[in-house]
Amino acid sequence: MTSTTVAPLVTARNVRKRFGDNEVLKGVDLTVAEGEVVVIMGPSGSGKSTLLRCLNYLEEIDSGSILVGGDLIGHRVEGDRIRRLPERAIAAQRRRIGMVFQQFNLFPHMTALGNIVEAPIGVNREPRRDAERYARELLDKVGLGDKVDAYPRRLSGGQQQRVAIARALAMRPELMLFDEPTSALDPELVGEVLNVMRDLAASGMTMVVVTHETAFAREVADRAVFLDGGVVVEEGTAHEVLTRPTQERTRAFLSRMT
Amino acid sequence: MTTTSTEQRGRPELDVAGAAPVRHPLRLLATVGVVVLAAMLGHMLVTNRNFQWDVVASWFTAETIMRGLGMTLMLTAIAMVIGVGLGILIAVARMSGNPLLSAVASGYIWLFRAIPELVQLLFWFNLAALLPRLSVGIPFGPEFASWNTNSLITPLMAAILGLGLLEAAYMAEIVRGGLLSVDHGQVEAAKALGMGSARSLRRIVLPQAMRFIVPPTGSQVIRMVKGTSLVSVIALADLLYSVQVVYNRTFETIPLLIVACGWYLILNSILFVVQGAIERYYSRGSVGGSRPSLRELFRSRRPRNTPGSAIGEGQP
Numbered sequence: 001m002t003s004t005t006v007a008p009l010v011t012a013r014n015v016r017k018r019f020g021d022n023e024v025l026k027g028v029d030l031t032v033a034e035g036e037v038v039v040i041m042g043p044s045g046s047g048k049s050t051l052l053r054c055l056n057y058l059e060e061i062d063s064g065s066i067l068v069g070g071d072l073i074g075h076r077v078e079g080d081r082i083r084r085l086p087e088r089a090i091a092a093q094r095r096r097i098g099m100v101f102q103q104f105n106l107f108p109h110m111t112a113l114g115n116i117v118e119a120p121i122g123v124n125r126e127p128r129r130d131a132e133r134y135a136r137e138l139l140d141k142v143g144l145g146d147k148v149d150a151y152p153r154r155l156s157g158g159q160q161q162r163v164a165i166a167r168a169l170a171m172r173p174e175l176m177l178f179d180e181p182t183s184a185l186d187p188e189l190v191g192e193v194l195n196v197m198r199d200l201a202a203s204g205m206t207m208v209v210v211t212h213e214t215a216f217a218r219e220v221a222d223r224a225v226f227l228d229g230g231v232v233v234e235e236g237t238a239h240e241v242l243t244r245p246t247q248e249r250t251r252a253f254l255s256r257m258t
Numbered sequence: 259m260t261t262t263s264t265e266q267r268g269r270p271e272l273d274v275a276g277a278a279p280v281r282h283p284l285r286l287l288a289t290v291g292v293v294v295l296a297a298m299l300g301h302m303l304v305t306n307r308n309f310q311w312d313v314v315a316s317w318f319t320a321e322t323i324m325r326g327l328g329m330t331l332m333l334t335a336i337a338m339v340i341g342v343g344l345g346i347l348i349a350v351a352r353m354s355g356n357p358l359l360s361a362v363a364s365g366y367i368w369l370f371r372a373i374p375e376l377v378q379l380l381f382w383f384n385l386a387a388l389l390p391r392l393s394v395g396i397p398f399g400p401e402f403a404s405w406n407t408n409s410l411i412t413p414l415m416a417a418i419l420g421l422g423l424l425e426a427a428y429m430a431e432i433v434r435g436g437l438l439s440v441d442h443g444q445v446e447a448a449k450a451l452g453m454g455s456a457r458s459l460r461r462i463v464l465p466q467a468m469r470f471i472v473p474p475t476g477s478q479v480i481r482m483v484k485g486t487s488l489v490s491v492i493a494l495a496d497l498l499y500s501v502q503v504v505y506n507r508t509f510e511t512i513p514l515l516i517v518a519c520g521w522y523l524i525l526n527s528i529l530f531v532v533q534g535a536i537e538r539y540y541s542r543g544s545v546g547g548s549r550p551s552l553r554e555l556f557r558s559r560r561p562r563n564t565p566g567s568a569i570g571e572g573q574p
Contacts, residue, residue, distance in 0.1 A: 058449060091449070091452045103443050105443040106447075107466075123452050
């Protein structure tokens with residue numbers, strides 16, 4: 001499934017990030033090929049969410065480099081110097097990267113449709129008619145075609161998260177980041193969100209997913225990365241890492257998960 | 259008190275639907291007390307001849323009073339527009355990552371809140387004594403235009419500056435409080451969608467902050483209606499100054515102060531209603547809890563059906 005001939009969509013090299021005295025990422029490498037689904041797993045505090053948030057520069061990295069689609073995230077190479085990009089240019093880079101949060105973060109003062117068309121109209125200057133047509137199409141795709149005019153408060157957690165996925169997709173991203181998308185959901189609502197993600201993976205979307213859902217990872221992901229203490233402990237095809245882990249730490253974590 | 263067991267004799271099933279409400283004997287007693295006090299006040303208003311209600315009635319809608327009322331309304335409106343507009347800018351500046359902007363905003367809030375309103379009004383009114391001429395030009399270089407301060411700073415201008423600039427300092431803190439109350443996840447979601455900070459503020463954060471900004475702003479408007487009466491010290495003909503002009507001539511002090519009180523009461527009653535309507539508008543998409551009506555105060559309160567919960571509270 002992974003192709004090595006084309007340049008990977010995401011290349012993170014030796015990424016370091018510290019919050020005060022706490023170094024959360026201690027030199028992490030990550031590559032994601034186009035169309036690949038990569039899960040990042042690991043115990044809480046292992047730095048997996050931080051790594052994901054660095055990919056679209058919600059967190060600023062201290063050293064190393066992150067390339068997405070050939071662009072150096074947050075920076076620009078000028079001759080032999082590297083400059084930080086102004087906020088506006090970073091915002092432009094983020095438009096190509098969709099993100100789904102653990103807490104959904106839908107805009108509560110806008111309807112489902114309003115949430116989805118906000119950025120396409122406001123940021124990408126799409127005509128309202130086109131944006132709304134695509135938004136309805138996306139809502140249909142995530143199974144919420146009848147919730148166009150519902151405010152987020154009227155939706156269940158699973159429905160909110162599906163609207164959030166549609167909102168991210170409305171920007172037509174080349175990469176989707178999922179930060180524990182089902183961790184805030186009641187158990188019976190997890191399945192509907194995972195189904196949407198499964199369809200998305202099948203459609204060829206490049207995805208990086210931080211999750212604790214081992215069954216989903218084993219089934220959908222191409223590769224799994226196991227993070228602990230800010231370093232990559234083990235990496236390989238999802239099947240290998242999740243069924244025959246070679247490292248003791250991975251094995252211990254997985255046995256606790258299931 | 260009767261003891262109740264879960265299995266009541268002769269009743270197939272228990273149903274609390276028709277239950278009698280909790281009694282509030284003290285509430286009833288307090289109500290009687292309040293009614294008596296109100297009756298005493300009413301009696302005094304009617305029987306005390308010093309109120310001179312006929313004089314109140316004859317001046318209530320007199321032209322000079324109406325003009326004063328108009329001035330009070332205009333000053334309130336202009337000062338609040340300056341206060342809200344400038345206040346939002348100062349709040350955003352104070353919260354921005356730019357240390358210079360943030361320091362300037364903090365300095366402004368500190369300065370204008372530290373000096374009494376009356377002193378500020380007098381200061382602006384007497385600005386000409388400090389700076390006889392005001393001019394536009396290159397700093398330390400040539401001037402393009404200049405004005406005599408005395409002709410530029412009329413009493414009206416002094417009042418607008420004094421009230422508006424002070425209001426901006428208070429509004430800045432109110433707006434900042436509102437902006438801080440919006441969940442940080444909202445900003446992150448806006449960022450992740452590629453919105454710049456200005457758009458995120460205008461479309462995402464500010465509309466949600468309004469729910470927290472509107473109630474205290476309503477109080478500020480009500481305070482401002484009354485606060486404008488300070489301008490009578492710089493001889494600007496607002497409502498209070500207009501009645502003062504009349505009673506200095508006719509010595510009907512109390513009836514004319516009643517006229518002013520009446521109008522202040524009417525204005526604030528209208529604002530009270532308007533504020534409620536605005537608050538309901540900005541609570542769209544969130545839990546709407548209306549206050550109990552007067553009648554409901556006497557009944558035991560039953561939880562009303564409010565479906566769902568606020569965003570972000572639902573899940574751990």
